[in-house]
Amino acid sequence: MNAPVASLRRNTRDWHAFAAQAFNDLRHLGFDGVGITRQAFAEGEAAAMAAVARLAEAEGLAVARDAGDNLVLSLPDEAPGPYMLVGSHLDSVPRGGNYDGAAGVLAGLICLARMRSEGVTPPCPVRVIGLRGEESPWFGKPYIGSSALLGALRAADLGLKERGGARTLGEALASVGIDVEGVREGRPLIDKRNIAGFLELHIEQGPVMVARGWPTAVVTGIRGNIRYQRLVCHGRAGHSGAVPRWLRSDPVFALAELVSRLDEHWRVLLERGLDLVVTVGVVGTDPAEHATTRIPGEVAFSFEIRSQSHETLEAFDVLLRTECANIARERGVTFVFDTRQDAAPARMDERLVGRLLAASRRLGLPAETIASGAGHDAAVFANAGIPAAMVFVRNENGSHNPDEAMEIDDFLAGVDLLYETLTAGA
DSSP states (O other): OOOOOOOSSOOOSOHHHHHHHHHHHHHHHHBOSSSBOOOTTSHHHHHHHHHHHHHHHHTTOEEEEOTTOOEEEEOTTOOSSOEEEEEEEOOOOTTBOSSTTHHHHHHHHHHHHHHHHHTOOOSSOEEEEEESOOSTTTTSOSOHHHHHHTTOOOGGGGGOBOTTSSOBHHHHHHHTTOOHHHHHTTOOSSOGGGEEEEEEEEEOSSSHHHHHTOSEEEEEEEOEEEEEEEEEEEOOOEETTTSOGGGOOOHHHHHHHHHHHHHHHHHHHHHTTOOOEEEOOOEEEOTTTOOTTEEOSEEEEEEEEEESOHHHHHHHHHHHHHHHHHHHHHHTOEEEOOOOEEEOOEEOOHHHHHHHHHHHHHHTOOOOEEEESSOOHHHHHHHTTOOEEEEEEOOBTOSSSTTOBOOHHHHHHHHHHHHHHHHTTO
C-alpha cells in the first residue's frame, strides 16, 4: 500500500508505534475468540472507553463524560466558544473487526495530542467524542448515543429489547445515568448551538478504495435504511412426502419466491439509475421443530433496504409489502411484520467537504470523493442541522467481520488529513 505524505505541519513525534499499540490494546480487550465484540452499554464498550480515557490522560488531555455518557476529550486549555466535534463510536458488532468505529476515536485523540505537543492552538476549539451504541445488533437500532444526544430517539425505541438479554434500551440508558425521561420527550442532551461541526474518520467498509488505490477519501453522502429485524412467514406444517405442491402452504418456498421477486425489482431499479442495496441477512426455521422430513410451519427472516434517496427507500418498502400480500394470497401463507426501524439518508456539508479536499491536495493525498453505503453517526449530526463530513481510510476485507485490515500508515494519512483540516489557519 502507498505510504502517506508527511503532514505540512510539525509532526515531531512518530505516532505509528502509539497507534499500533493502542489498536492492539483495544483488540486484546475486545477479542472474543473469533473476532472483536464490544457490546453497547455493556462491559465490552465500557472497557474500550476506559482504555481510550487512560490514553488521553497520559497525553495530558482533559477527559469527561457528557449527558449521554459518551466519552469526551479536549485540550486542557480549551478556548471558549462553539467547538468542532471529532470522533466515532466504540462499540462493535458481534465478532466484528477492531477498526470499525475505534479508528475515528483514536484519530481524534492523536489530533488533540499533536496539538498539545506541538503547541498548536486550533482556530476553533476541538473536542473528541467516543459515542456509545452506534451498531444496531445490540438493540435493533443504530446511532443510539448520537440520537439520544441530539433528541432523535423515539419514545418507542426505549422499549426495544437487548440482544440475548432481558433489558430494554431505556433500562440500559438509565444504568449509565442518562436522563431517560428527557430522551423519551425528545429533549436534546446537549446544546446543538455549541457544535460548529462534526468530523468523523472511519474505515471504508467496502472494496472501492482498495481497488482504486486510495489511502484516504472524502465522503459526500451516507445511505439511509429501512430495517425489519424479524419478519415471519407463517404456513402450515406437514409431512414432506404426503402433501403435494397444490395443497401446500409452504413458508420456505414462499420466502424464496419473495426474495426472487424483490431481487428482480432491485435489478430493474438499478438499471434506471437509482441508488439501492437490499439484504436478507438472517433466515431460519424453528430449530426445535425443523427436520428434513417436515414442511416447516414458519420461517423467520430479516430485511434491510438502503439508499441515499428517501423516496427510493419508501418505494421499495411498498414493493416489499405488496409482494408479501401477493404471495400470501397465492401460496396460502401470511407475513407478519415487526416494528420498522428507520435511519434517514444524509448529505455531507459542502463547505466541510471542500475543506477536506483542499487539505488532501496540500498533503499530496488523493482529492477523491466517495459515497458511504454503510451508516454512520455523522448522518445523525447532519440530519440535526449540524455541518458534518467524513474521512474514509482504506481497509481490506470489508467490515463487520474479524478480517478488517487497515494499515497503520493509511490510518495516519487520515489523521494527517483531519489535523490539517482542523488546524488550517492556526
